[in-house]
Amino acid sequence: MVRAPCCEKMGLKKGPWTPEEDLILINYIQQFGHGNWRALPKLAGLLRCGKSCRLRWINYLRPDIKRGNFTREEEDSIIQLHEMLGNRWSAIAARLPGRTDNEIKNVWHTHLKKRTLKKTHSTIPEIKTDSIDDISRKNNTETDFINVEESEGMEFNRQQQNSPQQCSSDDSSLTTDDTTTINNNSSSDNSMKIELLSDDFPEMDENFWSEVLSADESRSACDSPVEVSGQVPFCQLESVQFDSMDFWYNLFTGAGESLELPGIFG
């Protein structure tokens, strides 16, 4: 009855990611982007399925992930958005720069749900959070308020789909109307800092994906990763690649040493 998981079937690894795997994935995406998640692990030399790689990247390794506890403001926003959107975690995440749908889902189930229940018990009957969502889905519309938010993300998705480089939802999740800047300076807790600057959007360097694309195109001519010259996301390959790897490694482990990695780290 239960279909055997593809990963096990293919002899692929499951479970928690090791720092070594993380570094391989980061380095690969930095160099070549992620044009095809399913092909990525093979090309990168990872014994993982593409889905697992995608999830790891989106939920944990992306450089624009905001780490640390949710602020009271963020929690309030989640509650408010959940009232409007229901369990549409990705839509909620799109309104909270640097936060992932998974993270928001976890926070909701661990404490925000309880908080809202307490509130509703002490005040009015619980709001049926699906109502707006259901109606809007049926009518293929949103309320005026939601319409603005959704259309932005959808428009961005369309733009991405029209462009040669296919982007994942993490990109669209950043397409909110909050501008973020990414501060890669190491802080005391090794976390990334993302500051909200205004209500306008753009987050990543516009060159980000075009650069990924050019690297990706360069790669596409070959079956295996090749050295790509020129600028790639986050770092210059030639000059600071391993500095960058150290950064990530330190971020994960707090250690100050580099790893010896096989394959593409030549």
Add this chain to the structure above:
DNA sequence: AATTTGGTCAACCGCCACCTA
């Protein structure tokens, strides 16, 4: 000190929508 309980969160699973040939 040992065991139980509860909270947290990374990761997996299965379904669905979209795209393309």
Add this chain to the structure above:
DNA sequence: ATAGGTGGCGGTTGACCAAAT
């Protein structure tokens, strides 16, 4: 029109840890 491939999403699980008993 449709079948196969792929990405994305939401629900769920399970490992880990700390607090409580």
